[in-house]
Amino acid sequence: MINIRAFKGIYYNQDKITDISQVVCPPYDVINEEERDFYYHQSPYNFIRLILNKEEKEDNDSNNKYSRPVVFFNDWLKAQILKQDSKDSIYFYKQDYFYNNKEFSRLGFIALLQIGNSGVAFPHENTRNAPKMDRFELIKKVKANLSPIFTIFSDKEKIIEKIFKEDLSRRKPDFLLKDTQGVRNSVWRLTDAEKIQKICSKMQNKQIFIADGHHRYEVALMYLNLMRQEDKNYSLDKSYNYVMTYFTTLESDGICVMPTHRIIKSKVDLSRLGDIFKKVKLNSIADLEEKLAMSSKKPYVFGFYADGNILLLELKDKNKADSYFKEKKCFKNLDVAILDFYVLNELLKIKKDDIMYTKEITEAKEAVDKKDGLAAFILRPTSVSQIRDVALCGEKMPPKSTYFYPKLLSGLVVHKFE
Secondary structure, three states, X not given: OOOEEOEOOEEEOOOOOOOHHHOOEOOHHHOOHHHHHXXXXXXXXXXXXXXXXXXXXXXXXXXXXXXXXXXXXXXXXXXXXEXXXXXXXXXXXXXXXXXXXXXXXXXXXXXXXXXXXXXXXXXXXXXXXXXXXXXXXXXXXXXEEOOOEEEEEOOOOOHHHHHHXXXXXXXXXXXXXXXXXXXXXXXXXXXXXXXXXXXXXXXXXXXXXXXXXXXXHHHHHHHHHHHHHHXXXXXXXXXXXXXXXXXXXXXXXXXXXXXXXXXXXXXXXHHHHOOOEEEEEEOOHHHHHHHHHXXXXXXXXXXXXEOOEEEEEEEOOHHHHHHHOOOOHHHOOOHHXXXXXXXXXXXXXXXXXXXXXXXOHHHHHHXXXXXXXXXXXXXXXXXXXXXXXXXXXXXXXXXXXXXXXXOXXXXXXXXXXX
């Protein structure tokens, strides 16, 4: 059974911070060093100082990138730059954005999800140890969920949408801003206890799928297990039994899943693919994008770029891939699975450390042109139904299999452990 609840969130005080767009930032895992510098310079109160603090030459055991966020967090609370809500609330979060010259809108809500039991939330991606340990060190210091995980669930009755339209859509958002990607972000606080109880009740029998934030979810579990051992007064009421979670619906037209392309730093010998793939030479990246879009119903199709050559790779024998995944049938027809598990790992023997990731085809091409990488594999997006099917069968895709757009902003609301 799914147990969610409202909470007294912490957010920026608009009496002190008049332009919220100057203090929020994307999730830590999509920010590079140049972007981190940008957010550092936007405002001395930008949330980047909490989620991705810079390393300094003078760092030591007591003053470092994990201890400094605690100082900022506490100082901002004392100065009322940040303030805590006076009422338990659920935070409705709407993002309006353009993609491929079309306008989309994605509605969801942020609440607390109780963790600790298997089957609470279904993951679909494998995680890596280094990012988990990084986030674990941070959560031990700040004792808070600084950013929500991103989940999807089915709501065919449109209960969430109805509550939003009846109670919130007619009034101004509590927070309204446009981020650096041009996405319009709106947040409304729902404090009506009856409506909150209705949402919590309706969610009890839902299946929850983690779309984004797998590392943060696993770190929340790690912290809970740590507290079970260290807290002599442990009980299920303690707030670290919960993780701050964004919930949106599978049926939403506003869910956009982008592919994450692979940049390979080592030499790729395509002859190792033998006659398994049909290779078609193309004239431009635009041609490649068009061919990938036109082949949406064909399984196992990729783009490839190296040494100025642009190729479309199409698996000749589908039965070969199906037999490779005969014990994991939910991976059939899944491009990213056949690419990472079979092509890169087994056929080409590419080491994991030799793979970089980007959601932009142009960035993949530029990286190869600048010799930051020697080749790039271009993927098509994974569908929401494929994500659901893989999660339900208990399997996990390779890391960086999906890129949900737009990202949830960090800094809109924080769940501090009591």
